[in-house]
Amino acid sequence: MTDPEVLTRQTVDLLRDLIRNACVNDGTADSGGEIRSVRTLEGFFAGSGLELEVVEPHHGRASLIARIRGTDKAAPSLALVGHTDVVPVDLDGWSRDPFTAELIDGEIWGRGALDMLYLTASYAVVIRDIAMGPFRPRGDLIFAAVADEESGSRYGVGWLTEHRLDLIDADFVLTESGGAPVGVRPSITTTVGEKGIAGRRLVVHGTPGHGSAPWGARNAAVIAAEAVSRLARFEAPVQITADWRHYVEVLGLPAELAERLTDPARIDDAVHELGTLAGFAHASSHTTISPNIIRAGNKENVIPSLATVDLDIRVLPGIDTGHVDAYLRHALGELMVDIEIVGDRFEAATRSPVDTPLFAALSAAVARAYPNADLLPVLSVGGSDARFYRRRGIPAYGFGLLSPRWDYGTFRMLFHGNDERIDVASIALTVAALDFTVREVLG
Numbered sequence: 001m002t003d004p005e006v007l008t009r010q011t012v013d014l015l016r017d018l019i020r021n022a023c024v025n026d027g028t029a030d031s032g033g034e035i036r037s038v039r040t041l042e043g044f045f046a047g048s049g050l051e052l053e054v055v056e057p058h059h060g061r062a063s064l065i066a067r068i069r070g071t072d073k074a075a076p077s078l079a080l081v082g083h084t085d086v087v088p089v090d091l092d093g094w095s096r097d098p099f100t101a102e103l104i105d106g107e108i109w110g111r112g113a114l115d116m117l118y119l120t121a122s123y124a125v126v127i128r129d130i131a132m133g134p135f136r137p138r139g140d141l142i143f144a145a146v147a148d149e150e151s152g153s154r155y156g157v158g159w160l161t162e163h164r165l166d167l168i169d170a171d172f173v174l175t176e177s178g179g180a181p182v183g184v185r186p187s188i189t190t191t192v193g194e195k196g197i198a199g200r201r202l203v204v205h206g207t208p209g210h211g212s213a214p215w216g217a218r219n220a221a222v223i224a225a226e227a228v229s230r231l232a233r234f235e236a237p238v239q240i241t242a243d244w245r246h247y248v249e250v251l252g253l254p255a256e257l258a259e260r261l262t263d264p265a266r267i268d269d270a271v272h273e274l275g276t277l278a279g280f281a282h283a284s285s286h287t288t289i290s291p292n293i294i295r296a297g298n299k300e301n302v303i304p305s306l307a308t309v310d311l312d313i314r315v316l317p318g319i320d321t322g323h324v325d326a327y328l329r330h331a332l333g334e335l336m337v338d339i340e341i342v343g344d345r346f347e348a349a350t351r352s353p354v355d356t357p358l359f360a361a362l363s364a365a366v367a368r369a370y371p372n373a374d375l376l377p378v379l380s381v382g383g384s385d386a387r388f389y390r391r392r393g394i395p396a397y398g399f400g401l402l403s404p405r406w407d408y409g410t411f412r413m414l415f416h417g418n419d420e421r422i423d424v425a426s427i428a429l430t431v432a433a434l435d436f437t438v439r440e441v442l443g
């Protein structure tokens with residue numbers, strides 16, 4: 001294996017290039033421009049002998065797949081799946097330019113540094129190093145640099161799963177996210193599952209009228225506002241999952257607080273005591289409904305007869321589409337006479353088993369860096385490309401390995417947040433752990 005310092009340097013350089021490509025995905029088809037990072041990676045792989053394939057389902061929305069063929073067709077394969085798109089920034093909130101990838105005091109700053117370009121860069125460095133070295137994997141090693149993860153993956157893993165599964169299929173998968181130390185021992189988080197997602201639109205019907213005489217009006221905007229505030233106050237029934245119980249255990253909290261955090265009757269009054277972890281604690285124990293887009297009215301002197309509210313609903317394991325509609329009807333109560341619930345998007349929560357050779361290899365990789373640490377399986381409250389694999393029964397984990405300066409609260413805060421950055425020490429740990437894992441699983 002190449003000198004770890006060299007691999008770290010290569011990863012840092014590649015990461016900075018990926019950040020500068022600014023593949024910002026705002027949800028529209030023509031955003032993203034992931035082709036820029038595909039070109040960067042083609043340059044990075046030039047001369048490595050790696051088999052490359054590029055797909056571009058929509059102009060500019062490209063993904064690159066690299067493969068090393070295994071020596072044994074029957075041996076299990078491993079895919080490293082990294083997205084190249086990033087979410088937009090709120091420039092006012094940043095203390096540095098989010099797209100120049102400055103390296104300051106051992107940290108690389110920029111949108112996507114943590115989510116998840118440092119991992120995508122690490123995967124690329126590891127597969128290139130293996131392609132150019134003497135190690136021959138028994139099973140195939142696949143690297144996929146994919147578009148559009150930040151907006152539903154319809155030009156990325158979603159498209160590939162439907163049209164070119166041959167390129168990205170594997171027996172085991174690594175992707176984002178994980179690696180934050182938790183508790184005193186510490187435990188290192190690895191994402192083994194994620195909440196599901198449901199999409200609904202509330203269509204609110206009122207009666208149009210003149211804005212100069214609003215008394216008694218059935219203003220759709222006013223009804224929508226009431227609906228939104230009811231949904232904001234609504235609490236779905238608490239579910240204490242085994243993953244959440246395990247998570248609380250390793251936090252090393254005072255026993256009394258740990259008890260309340262795992263008691264369905266008391267958790268709601270305890271989450272605020274967790275500081276930066278409060279939102280995660282709440283989302284880990286509840287199916288959540290967030291009203292995120294509200295539209296009503298188009299002229300200031302006309303009382304609107306129509307309003308819409310788009311909901312982001314994240315469901316825990318065991319919750320189905322029937323539960324979701326029942327929660328909405330319950331929360332909205334008698335307002336339902338003016339409201340139609342539209343849409344039936346539903347993807348159930350997914351979870352991979354942990355009794356796999358890949359999980360064992362990750363545990364060993366972590367133990368090399370943190371001798372007393374164990375790997376803590378976490379249910380992510382957000383979504384990732386892992387769901388496309390888990391749904392088909394393929395174990396997929398979110399993995400990385402961060403330095404001791406990190407905690408899970410900071411880690412979560414920087415995802416899609418201001419001043420996103422990653423330290424070189426974490427990159428070094430991650431590249432070494434991935435390199436070890438790949439050789440362990442495919443050796």
Ligand SMILES: [Zn+2]
Nearest residue numbers: 115116149176
């Ligand atoms: Zn991500």
